[in-house]
Amino acid sequence: MRALTTGFRVLQCAWPGLSRLWRGQFWGLLLALVFAWGLLLGTLSTWMWPEWFRPGLRPVVWLGVSLLWCGTSLPELLRLIRRTSRSSPTFDSMGLFCQAQGEYLRGNWEQARQLLRQLTAEDATDVDAQLLLATLHRHLGEKRQALKQLDRLEATLGWSKWQLEIARERDMLASDERDEEENAAADSGESATRRSSSRSEAA
Incomplete structure (x- = not known):
């Protein structure tokens, strides 16, 4: 392979x-x-x-x-x-990926990010590391980076084995964006209501 x-x-x-x-x-x-x-x-x-x-x-x-x-x-x-x-002939991609996955599950985002970037730098075709890196970007609220990472993943040989997971990540990113827009609209409405109430009381 x-x-x-x-x-x-x-x-x-x-x-x-x-x-x-x-x-x-x-x-x-x-x-x-x-x-x-x-x-x-x-x-x-x-x-x-x-x-x-x-x-x-x-x-x-x-x-x-x-x-x-x-x-x-x-x-x-x-x-x-x-x-x-x-590239080191003894480079242990599987061991490094497991380590990155462990850091991710423990919430050590920066350590996980560094390990995943090392993995993708050593092997740009590592689709597992690319998908986890995209998920990490989403968890950190880095939507633009997450989308770019998913685009790179879909341009990599062997990406189709994660096709469903990639679609799920895109759906979750879109859902997060909709939630942010709804929250922003709700906050704007509450602010407008408070301003209107203040004017009424002043009158």
Whole structure:
């Protein structure tokens, strides 16, 4: 499974725009399509039907494809290599997750947050840690961070096993927001009533 995950990450990094698209940055799709179009045009003009294209077009196309790859995929691959080399071979993700879960259940929010961030930094595809981190954000009232974390989770390979839990988290966030709006409206109504009563008494 680890080898499959590593291979998938390499594929993401090797094709321009794919890693950005996987992280939810939809302009990565444009990069991926431009690269595919350039690669196809270069292949056709070089090996398939070179007589259909002007002789000066081939070097321009391949130069553009190379620059696009070097500017987007090469930095991603280098970051992946550095991240992999920093990762400890004895890194115990399950043990660390259990520790984070224990801190969460004891109400030690900050310790749980630090452990979960360490987990997701070591393995960005750890969907269990990502879901618990989103739940932690919700408990702390950090709704925006919780929603962003859920978005990242849904852009991660293997997220579908938590599909029901993710939907439940989104429902609870929406419910919390509705409750806050109702409480704010009620407080506003009470304030208006008190002001009206004060004016009546003064009169």
